[in-house]
Amino acid sequence: xxxxxxxxxxxxxxxxxxxxxxxxxxxxxxxxxxxxxxxxxxxxxxxxxxxxxxxxxxxxxxxxxxxxxxxxxxxxxxxxxxxxxxxxxxxxxxxxxxxxxxxxxxxxxxxxxxxxxxxxxxxxxxxxxxxxxxxxxxxxxxxxxxxxxxxxxxxxxxxxxxxxxxxxxxxxxxxxxxxxxxxxxxxxxxxxxxxxxxxxxxxxxxxxxxxxxxxxxxxxxxxxxxxxxxxxxxxxxxxxxxxxxxxxxxxxxxxxxxxxxxxxxxxxxxxxxxxxxxxxxxxxxxxxxxxxxxxxxxxxxxxxxxxxxxxxxxxxxxxxxxxxxxxxxxxxxxxxxxxxxxxxxxxxxxxxxxxxxxxxxxxxxxxxxxxxxxxxxxxxxxxxxxxxxxxxxxxxxxxxx
Amino acid sequence: xxxxxxxxxxxxxxxxxxxxxxxxxxxxxxxxxxxxxxxxxxxxxxxxxxxxxxxxxxxxxxxxxxxxxxxxxxxxxxxxxxxxxxxxxxxxxxxxxxxxxxxxxxxxxxxxxxxxxxxxxxxxxxxxxxxxxxxxxxxxxxxxxxxxxxxxxxxxxxxxxxxxxxxxxxxxxxxxxxxxxxxxxxxxxxxxxxxxxxxxxxxxxxxxxxxxxxxxxxxxxxxxx
Numbered sequence: 020x021x022x023x024x025x026x027x028x029x030x031x032x033x034x035x036x037x038x039x040x041x042x043x044x045x046x047x048x049x050x051x052x053x054x055x056x057x058x059x060x061x062x063x064x065x066x067x068x069x070x071x072x073x074x075x076x077x078x079x080x081x082x083x084x085x086x087x088x089x090x091x092x093x094x095x096x097x098x099x100x101x102x103x104x105x106x107x108x109x110x111x112x113x114x115x116x117x118x119x120x121x122x123x124x125x126x127x128x129x130x131x132x133x134x135x136x137x138x139x140x141x142x143x144x145x146x147x148x149x150x151x152x153x154x155x156x157x158x159x160x161x162x163x164x165x166x167x168x169x170x171x172x173x174x175x176x177x178x179x180x181x182x183x184x185x186x187x188x189x190x191x192x193x194x195x196x197x198x199x200x201x202x203x204x205x206x207x208x209x210x211x212x213x214x215x216x217x218x219x220x221x222x223x224x225x226x227x228x229x230x231x232x233x234x235x236x237x238x239x240x241x242x243x244x245x246x247x248x249x250x251x252x253x254x255x256x257x258x259x260x261x262x263x264x265x266x267x268x269x270x271x272x273x274x275x276x277x278x279x280x281x282x283x284x285x286x287x288x289x290x291x292x293x294x295x296x297x298x299x300x301x302x303x304x305x306x307x308x309x310x311x312x313x314x315x316x317x318x319x320x321x322x323x324x325x326x327x328x329x330x331x332x333x334x335x336x337x338x339x340x341x342x343x344x345x346x347x348x349x350x351x352x353x354x355x356x357x358x359x360x361x362x363x364x365x366x367x368x369x370x371x372x373x374x375x376x377x378x379x380x381x382x383x384x385x386x387x388x389x390x391x392x393x394x395x396x397x398x399x400x401x402x403x404x405x406x407x408x409x410x411x412x413x414x415x416x417x418x419x420x
Numbered sequence: 421x422x423x424x425x426x427x428x429x430x431x432x433x434x435x436x437x438x439x440x441x442x443x444x445x446x447x448x449x450x451x452x453x454x455x456x457x458x459x460x461x462x463x464x465x466x467x468x469x470x471x472x473x474x475x476x477x478x479x480x481x482x483x484x485x486x487x488x489x490x491x492x493x494x495x496x497x498x499x500x501x502x503x504x505x506x507x508x509x510x511x512x513x514x515x516x517x518x519x520x521x522x523x524x525x526x527x528x529x530x531x532x533x534x535x536x537x538x539x540x541x542x543x544x545x546x547x548x549x550x551x552x553x554x555x556x557x558x559x560x561x562x563x564x565x566x567x568x569x570x571x572x573x574x575x576x577x578x579x580x581x582x583x584x585x586x587x588x589x590x591x592x593x594x595x596x597x598x599x600x601x602x603x604x605x606x607x608x609x610x611x612x613x614x615x616x617x618x619x620x621x622x623x624x625x626x627x628x629x630x631x632x633x634x635x636x637x638x639x640x641x642x643x644x645x
Contacts, residue, residue: 022533029521324517327478328531329506329582332498408498413478416517 023341033314034346041350042357044303044395045388049358051299053378055292061376062288066281071253072156073260073274074128074214075116075267076100076245077108096133096233098244099143101214101273105130107234107241115267116246121259123251126151127243128158128215129226133233135197138187142197144177145217146226146243153249159210159220167191167206174225176205183218195219198229214273215247254282300391308399312406314342322407323415332408339407340400347396351389424487425586425618426452426475431484433470433641444470446641447484452634457612457619459628462638468622469514469590471638475620476509476588477501488586506534510579510617512589516571518563524550524574525559531578542581549577553607569600576607580615587611589621593628601627 027034081104098105108127116125129146147154149170154160161169165181179189184207189195195202202219210216221229227242248263250256257279260272322335362380364370371377428450434443444467452458460468473479475486477493485492488508493501505511518527528546550556553573563571572592579587592608593601609631612619621628622638629635637644 022530025526320517321519324519325530326502327476327505327511327517328534328578329502329504329509330530330534331502334502334534411477411479413473416478416513417473 020341023338023345026338027342027345030317033317037314037346038350038353040306041303041347041392041395042354044299044306045351045354045392046358046361048296048299048303048388048391049355049381049384050361050378051295052381052384053358053362054372054376055295056381056384057376057379059288059292060379063285066253066285066288071123071250071256071281072153072214073248073250073256073272074100074157074245075112075248075263075270075272077106077269078271079104079106096131098129098131098234100130100245100271105244108243108246109240110242111240112246112267116248116263119259119262119266121250121252121255121262122248124151124153124249126153126157126247127223128154128245128247129223129230129243130215130217130245131226131230131234132217133198137196142183142219143217144198144226144229145215145220146223146230147220148223151247151249153247154215156213156249157247158213158215158217159208163208163210164206165209167204169206169208170220170222171205172222173203173205174228175201175203176225177202177219177221178206178208179204179219180216181207181209199232200229202229212275214275215245252282252285253277254285256282300395303391303395304398306395308402312403314403319410319415323410323412323417326412326415335407336400336404339403340397343396343400344393347392347399348389351392354392355385355388423453424451425454425456425489426450426620427487428471428475429485429487431471431474431486432482433467433474433479434482443641445474445481448641448643450475450636450643452618452620455612455616455618456633457631458621459632459635460620460622460638460643461624461626461629461635462622463624466638467641468624468638470641471643472588472590472620472622476511476586477505478511502534506582508585510582510584510587512572512575512579512587512592514591514594516563516575518571518574518578520563523560523562524555524566527563527574528578528581531582535582546577546581549581553577567600569596569603572596572600572604573607576604580611583615584617586618586620589619591623592621593625594623605631 098107110127113125113127116122126148130143132141132143134141145158147158159178164178167178170176170178177195184190184204189204189207191204191206193204195204202221208220223243250259256274260274263270264272325335326332359380362378365378428448431445431448431450432443433445434441436442448471460471462468470479474481477486480494485494487493488504493504496504519530522530525546528549529542532542547556547559550559553576555570555573555577558566558570563574566574576592589608593604596604605628608619611617634645
């Protein structure tokens with residue numbers, strides 16, 4: 020050890036050059052990782068929420084509410100989903116779906132449409148659970164509000180889809196005399212393309228109250244006609260749907276297949292990130308090996324002299340290994356510190372890649388970098404050590420042959 | 421069992437230079453007894469340094485073998501060969517082969533570091549050698565700060581500090597002036613006399629001949645008495 024440290028200090032420029040190599044490699048990896056992780060995190064955040072939702076229901080050949088109407092006469096309304104009549108569902112289904120592997124959340128949804136004489140059209144009303152993420156991605160969310168406010172606990176408040184509001188010249192605060200009551204437009208919303216889209220939305224409890232006279236089939240336990248489902252990751256959506264179809268084959272599933280491209284993009288990003296890390300690691304090893312080999316060539320005569328004095332190959336190998344490890348450790352330590360400072364500087368000055376990608380110091384990458392660097396140091400020593408064992412002292416001193 | 425300490429049997433070393441085979445050492449048979457002083461004499465390029473390097477195992481022969489104490493040195497394990505070099509063989513190089521970034525003291529010290537001795541145990545020994553060779557005040561200097569004669573003395577101390585029983589010396593006086601060469605020769609003769617070592621010296625000059633037990637002439641890689 021003493022000799023190794025003396026050796027490192029004696030050839031200070033060579034040592035510094037070697038350490039600088041590790042610093043540059045570490046910095047490079049750290050910065051690339053900080054960017055790729057940010058890109059991965061940001062894009063995954065978006066892609067993970069893309070196509071992670073679907074709805075399930077039981078289709079019916081007749082309007083439930085027509086057949087269920089106590090008077091036996093049609094009320095003109097019906098429970099529906101994706102253009103077909105549906106049956107009411109038992110709320111136990113929510114519990115069963117939530118328990119399935121890969122399901123992040125499941126929420127009840129009550130979607131009803133009724134022909135309105137005044138507006139001369141069918142007006143759909145969706146009863147939602149505003150707290151569920153499954154509702155957010157399948158129906159609408161507070162973030163979709165354009166004007167006004169989102170739903171509150173007030174029993175007569177609704178939000179209207181922008182297209183419906185425009186078609187009927189509705190604005191916030193207007194009163195609608197529909198569904199046998201007075202409903203006040205609290206906000207206008209544009210939920211985009213969603214499988215559970217309706218014209219008007221209200222909290223599910225309120226909708227149950229509004230529809231209690233129309234839906235005689237609403238009873239404790241049967242108070243929804245759609246289950247909104249959110250899965251944890253777009254890449255597993257197909258598996259969850261398949262499993263659901265297998266276990267609950269009476270259900271119909273409607274999903275926008277955007278989970279497929281989203282899943283593919285996520286896989287590509289993940290693989291690219293992995294390949295990039297491997298490539299950088301290989302670069303580090305090649306660089307370290309070259310540094311160690313150069314060092315061995317420079318020290319060849321010196322090592323030959325030591326061999327001629329009786330220094331064993333094992334002792335010299337240990338020194339090469341230790342030298343390489345010390346250099347790589349110092350390099351990776353300084354590299355990490357420097358990388359941290361550079362990222363800190365960039366962030367405090369709001370410097371971003373392409374003005375969008377933020378550099379994020381990955382603390383979790385430090386042990387990985389240390390291990391990579393030390394592994395690089397070990398691998399880098401292998402070739403010089405093989406060379407050391409293969410060459411005789413005289414050849415090393417005189418450059419024989 | 422051979423009575424000789426060192427034996428070279430059909431020893432050859434060939435290498436390729438400019439696409440031509442050079443027979444640096446060609447089928448040499450040589451036997452050296454204990455405590456002998458043997459001179460390998462020849463012109464520059466005759467092959468004496470290569471023969472010396474082959475005898476102490478620093479290079480690998482193309483053919484033949486070298487026996488030391490009835491052991492073929494090319495068949496020894498790495499560890500055993502290192503121990504042989506560490507404990508029994510001392511080599512004095514023509515170009516001294518001192519480590520340029522090490523002080524005089526450190527250059528001597530590295531010869532005994534592998535023996536695993538504690539620093540205090542060899543410090544007195546090194547200083548006593550330096551005193552004996554008039555280099556006590558040069559201990560902290562780098563080789564480049566010494567004269568050629570002083571560098572050669574350091575190389576000899578580095579060899580002697582290991583207390584070897586065989587010393588191979590390649591042109592030990594080759595690059596020295598007459599006065600310094602005489603001094604070095606005196607040291608070598610004293611070593612042979614006091615320490616009972618076997619000396620194998622390669623030289624192109626005549627100065628050492630009169631002290632030798634055997635003188636061999638090396639010519640075109642071959643050997644004759």
